[in-house]
Amino acid sequence: MSTLYPCKVQPQVQDFTPYTAGLSIEEIKAEYNLSRVIKLASNENPLGCSPYVQKVIARSASFGFRYPRPGNPELCQALAEFYRLSPDNFVVSNGSDEAIDLLLRVMARPGKDHVLVFDPCFSMYRLQARLCGVDIRSVPLNPDFSFPFAELLRIVDQDTALVFVTNPDNPSGYAAPREKLLEMAARLPESCLLVVDEAYLEFADDPEAVSPLSELPECTNLVILRTFSKLYGLAGLRLGYGIMPPWLRDYLMRVKPPFSVNLLAERAGIAALRDGYFAGQTRRTVLAGKSYLKRELKAMGCTVFLSQANFLLFKPPVPAKSLYERLLKQGIIVRPLGSYGLDDYLRVSIGNTHENKAFIRAMQDILSQPSV
Ligand SMILES: Cc1ncc(COP(=O)(O)O)c(C=O)c1O
Structure with missing residues (x-):
């Protein structure tokens, strides 16, 4: 591709693979024709901006x-x-x-x-x-x-x-x-x-x-x-x-x-x-949400890793890729970890109470179906 252009492009740029960012809410709304999407993919603040x-x-x-x-x-x-x-x-x-x-x-x-x-x-x-x-x-x-x-x-x-x-x-x-x-x-x-x-x-x-x-x-x-x-x-x-x-x-x-x-x-x-005050509220929201998500994910048979951050890494009891795609269809974006070489795992950001519950409900719904 780069050889089509007359200018010099640095060798390290020619085959550069850019950063893979978490998907945006707008992309998923458009792709799956959804009116409501919850993004738990980029470890953003669950309370928004102060x-x-x-x-x-x-x-x-x-x-x-x-x-x-x-x-x-x-x-x-x-x-x-x-x-x-x-x-x-x-x-x-x-x-x-x-x-x-x-x-x-x-x-x-x-x-x-x-x-x-x-x-x-x-x-x-x-x-x-x-x-x-x-x-x-x-x-x-x-x-x-x-x-x-x-x-x-x-x-x-x-x-x-x-x-x-x-x-x-x-x-x-x-x-x-x-x-x-x-x-x-x-x-x-x-x-x-x-x-x-x-x-x-x-x-x-x-x-x-x-x-x-x-x-x-x-x-x-x-x-x-x-x-x-x-x-x-x-x-x-x-x-x-x-x-x-x-x-x-x-x-x-x-x-x-x-x-x-x-x-x-x-x-x-x-x-x-x-x-x-806002920073304290954020921290409390994340710590409470993290223990809720950890408990619920474990109850569904996921292996959940100890986390000192505002997200959880987990290995689901079913293939991570298909679970990720099923979650997307339900309007929940989590982070697949193929770019980290961790195909069998997913990462979920800790959301607010409403977001966390919606994620867990979607997980329960998907995992209760035999065809995942
Ligand atoms: C480990 C780590 N460092 C740095 C950043 C980037 O932070 P910033 O938004 O300040 O560029 C991230 C973002 O997700 C991160 O995970």
Whole structure:
């Protein structure tokens, strides 16, 4: 296909397979002629977006003609106050996806360095590395989806630029204790960064027990990624951030497009940090919904994995693919995991009470039919 065009297209782009996103509600409504669809596929917030944040966004709409300040210093300041760190520890980004890309471009030499991940893992690490011309090496997760740290350390060498660990992990929900991550950071060569992607951290049973954040000021090679997409319900505004040592922030800020975080997203982020009530309600909704879904799925014969995130990984007692398709026909979108190499499993986001019940009713209905 690419040979039809006269221009040069980079080799790593020519056969690039893009990110597989969860299906949208509109697509499924149109395809199955449904008036109501429930999406439990992208780990979005079950309560939507905070009413307070919505008001701030509406009030800010008239500033849409202004450029934001490069580097979004007000949001960095708000984050610094929230975490009792310095603004020099924060890079805000267009979703944590942008932070992943910036780290790769700053730290990894194309064609020479490589990055390490567990397999399976969140696919953006691979995709961005490939686009940057950086090799990716992986170590399979343990069968229970826990992290084989020793195996990963065994393949680290002087050309390992970055190690990505998602904690709690996607798609399993497994979370390693913070001590393991700190030990890992300490055992990496000085030139290698440990990037802990904590997109789901706020849903862990005890977030402080799994996050190495409190040690970040003492660690020169630790980066933590967080996002406003999950707990704060701002996935559509694209807002994430990296917490890192000031020397690294300095490099990222030099290469980051100055206005990649827009003015409405910045104001929404500041407001979201102030709305502790909404964040608390979200967390309570997710924890209650998770135990309900876990109990009901197990009662239907599914193998359900322990999750410290806002989703559950499960293996149904029938082929996952046909169950997924039957759910779609009933207007319920969950996440098939073929792109993670987990064909026999499905991942379901924790919804609100109404959504969770509708999902369980659909599951019971499908599994009670002999022909699945
Ligand atoms: C592990 C992980 N990291 C990062 C992200 C992306 O977050 P953002 O919406 O901030 O780009 C996701 C999104 O699902 C994720 O699962």
